[in-house]
Amino acid sequence: MALHVIVxxxxxxxxxxxxxxxxxxxxxxxxxxxSGPAEAERIAADAxxxxxxTALTTGAAALxxxxxxxxxxxxxxxxxxxxxxxxAAARTGAVLATASCLYGYGPVDAPITPATPLAxxxxxxxxxxxxxxxxxxxxxxxxxxxxxxxxxDYLEANSVFSAVLGAPVRAGKRCFSVLPVDVPxxxxxxxxxxxxxxxxxxxxxxxxxxxxVPSVAxxxxxxxxxxxxxxxxxxxxxxxxxxxxxxxxxxxxxxxAREMRTTxxxxxxxxxxxxxxxxxxxxxxxxxxxTVLASVAA
Numbered sequence: 001m002a003l004h005v006i007v008x009x010x011x012x013x014x015x016x017x018x019x020x021x022x023x024x025x026x027x028x029x030x031x032x033x034x035s036g037p038a039e040a041e042r043i044a045a046d047a048x049x050x051x052x053x054t055a056l057t058t059g060a061a062a063l064x065x066x067x068x069x070x071x072x073x074x075x076x077x078x079x080x081x082x083x084x085x086x087x088a089a090a091r092t093g094a095v096l097a098t099a100s101c102l103y104g105y106g107p108v109d110a111p112i113t114p115a116t117p118l119a120x121x122x123x124x125x126x127x128x129x130x131x132x133x134x135x136x137x138x139x140x141x142x143x144x145x146x147x148x149x150x151x152x153d154y155l156e157a158n159s160v161f162s163a164v165l166g167a168p169v170r171a172g173k174r175c176f177s178v179l180p181v182d183v184p185x186x187x188x189x190x191x192x193x194x195x196x197x198x199x200x201x202x203x204x205x206x207x208x209x210x211x212x213v214p215s216v217a218x219x220x221x222x223x224x225x226x227x228x229x230x231x232x233x234x235x236x237x238x239x240x241x242x243x244x245x246x247x248x249x250x251x252x253x254x255x256x257a258r259e260m261r262t263t264x265x266x267x268x269x270x271x272x273x274x275x276x277x278x279x280x281x282x283x284x285x286x287x288x289x290x291t292v293l294a295s296v297a298a
Contacts, residue, residue, distance in 0.1 A: 001026050002061040004201075005094065007047045007085065009036040011156060012099050013066035015194035023198075030056055048080040050087040057092045062201040065098040071259045074124055082131045089144040096135060096146040097201035099193060100210070102186075102273065104129030104150075107265045112186075112212065112273035124262050132210060139208050147200040148210040151193045152186035152273060153266075155216075155292045165225050165237070170297070174238040177221060178260070179267040181241045184218040186272045189292045192284070199282050206282075212275040214286040221267075231293040 004020050006013050009031040017027045017037045029036030030053070034044030045052050047067065057063050065085050069077035089096035105112055106120030118129035138144045168175045196213045200206040219227070225237040244264065265271075279285055 003028060003059055004062050004064065005030060005057045005060045006036075006040075006064040006066055007031075007053070007081075008064075008066035008068060008099075009033075009042075010066065010068050011154070011190050012068070012193055012197075013064070015190045016064055016066055016099070016197055019194045019198045028056065028060070048084045050084040053084050053088040054091045057088045057094050060092060060094040063089055063092070063094040063096050064197060064201065065096065066197075071124070072255050074127055078127050078131065082134065086135055086138055086144060089146065090138065093145075095201050095207065096144055097197055098131070098135065098146070098148045099197050100128055100132065100148050100150045102150055102152060102266075102271070103263065104132065107269075108271065111270075114210070114212065114277050122262060124259075136208065145207045147206045147208070149193065149197045149200055149213055150210060150273075151188035151213040152215050152271075153188065154190050154193075155187045155289075156190045156296055165221075165228060166296075169225055169229050169237050170232050170234050172235045174240060175225065176240050176242055178242050178244075179221060179264075181221040181225075181239050183267055184220055184270045184272055185267065186215050186218050187224065188213050188215040189287045191292070191295075192287055196278060196282070196284055199284065203282065211278045211281075212273050214275045214279050214284045215273065216286050216289045216292075218270070218272040219289075227289060228293050228296070231290055232297045 001024055003026045005028045006017055007030045009029050014037055017029055017040050020027045021039050027040040029040045030043045030045050030047055034042045036042040047053050067081060085096060103125045104118040104120050105116055106125055120126045120129055132148050135146045139146045165175055193213050200211055222239055225239055229237050
């Protein structure tokens with residue numbers, strides 16, 4: 001039984017903890033509030049404090065970055081946290097495994113693959129790419145061992161369901177979306193992110209590379225809503241796509257809506273990924289969509 005340290009107690013951190021606990025590992029979850037699964041050791045600490053994080057990580061096999069600062073605070077909150085994580089990994093020898101996203105690629109014209117360059121130029125998007133480049137540089141210099149796992153938009157918490165679908169679909173009411181609803185998009189299950197993250201952290205051949213989480217085939221929001229309605233026994237959804245100026249106007253008063261402008265490109269044209277390399281390397285597959293949607297409904 002090895003010690004695994006997880007920074008972040010949100011949906012991804014909690015799912016990662018449960019994967020490790022099910023394997024019989026010792027899990028320590030570090031958050032500012034001391035939250036996390038009851039079965040894990042929960043520590044209230046500031047993970048940007050490299051000395052404190054080092055002390056908490058000493059003796060651990062892996063250190064997982066499952067943190068998720070509020071999007072409008074990425075430029076201020078990520079740099080010190082990423083630096084502390086790399087420092088703790090360097091001082092303790094724990095593998096640094098980061099749960100990341102597709103933002104670092106920026107707009108793309110084809111499905112994202114391991115060969116797709118991290119070409120984002122907007123500061124909010126480029127910061128995730130820069131975090132990986134810094135970690136990879138440390139890895140190649142022999143200072144740390146690291147890997148990164150990247151997912152599409154999650155099907156469960158903090159997803160299009162909470163913003164667009166969810167309750168309206170279940171109630172048979174019309175849904176109003178500030179995002180285009182007929183453009184293919186890759187969605188990922190949080191459970192598949194957790195399984196891939198733990199696998200990559202514990203597989204030496206995975207270190208020094210980034211991996212795309214096995215995900216269900218791309219879907220439009222309209223298709224996703226229809227599949228969800230079928231699972232919950234609701235009528236065929238009625239969805240109205242609102243024009244972009246509505247989103248822009250909402251951003252004048254709402255922080256979340258304002259930040260969605262930055263990633264609107266991911267919905268305005270196809271934004272998909274090909275995770276076949278991860279599936280071949282680790283023997284992992286995506287959880288069936290109906291299974292994930294049933295958990296969303298629950």
